Structures are given as C-alpha cells and as structure tokens.
Amino acid sequence: MRKLDEVIGKLPPARRQKVEARAQELIAEELTLQDIRKAQKLTQQQMARSLKIGQDSISRLEKRSDMMLSTMRSYVEAMGGSLELVARFPKRAPL
Template structure:
C-alpha cells in the first residue's frame, strides 16, 4: 500500500471552508488565552475579587480579562507582578529558546 498526501486525498480546500477553519482556530486560540489567565489565577489560589483588589480594579474587569479574545502584554505583566512574580517573554523554536526583552527588563 503506497503513501498518499492528505491534500491529494481530500482535494483543495474552498475559500469558504478555509474561512470556517480559520474562524474555528481563532476561537480556540482565544479560549486558550482566557483559560490560561483564569488558570494562572486559580493556580495562585486567588479569587477574582482578590486579584481585582491587588490590581485596584473591579471584579468585573478581571472576569472580562479572563474571557477576552486577547490580552495585552502589559495586562499579563500587571497580573503576574500583582501575584509577586516577574513576567518573562521567551520565543521557543525547535532548536533554541530566545528571551525577548520587555520594557522593564531591557
């Protein structure tokens, strides 16, 4: 039995199907970001109210951050620092990891 490329078997993807696939991928990416922020908070054993107090924000803003499609690096930095940590940005490749300087670590 020979080997066949997947694209040869299923054929070309229509622009409509590509758009649906891209939308699903974007939705999954957004869910992962929100999940990660909420998970970080829970991992540090903080409630939304406690985190809001540390950031001097309303609890509703924490909820919005956890369900946002995208959070700025400055948002992540503020959250991590409010928990006593330091945010580091690293680009990960197959053969190396490169630290990316942020404005306060440069």
C-alpha cells in the same frame, strides 16, 4: 484499535517518564489566567483589589484571548509571579 494507556504501558520506563514530562509541559502551556489565579488560591475580588480595578474587569480580562503584554505582566505580578517573553529564531540564540 489500541488504547493510549496500552501503548504507553509498553514503553521503557525512561521513555514513559519523558512522555509524561512533555505532557505536563503541554498542559501547563494551556493554562488560562483563571486557572493560574485559582492555582495561586486567589479570588477575582483579591485580584481586583490588588490591581485597583473592579471584579467585573477581572472576569472580562480572564476571558480575553488577546491582550497587551503590559496587562498580562500586571496580572501575573499581582499574583506574585513575573512574566518573561522569549523570541526564538532559527540559527539564533533566544532573544
């Protein structure tokens, strides 16, 4: 059985770069709200103050797998970011 590192190591440099770039995109897509908050060097207490809710609410929010877009937008904006929603359909430009 071959190891992934061996297979990737045999790819041309341009292809390796593409594979690495796509891997980073996929990893970025899987970040949790907690991961993003920590990357922004913010604590749950700081987020709670910014959103005017309790720290326990931040903890629960970060564990949710489903939430309203308005909640997600508020959370992202409290970290200094912006939230964008794009719908993609076959044979249509993104909406």
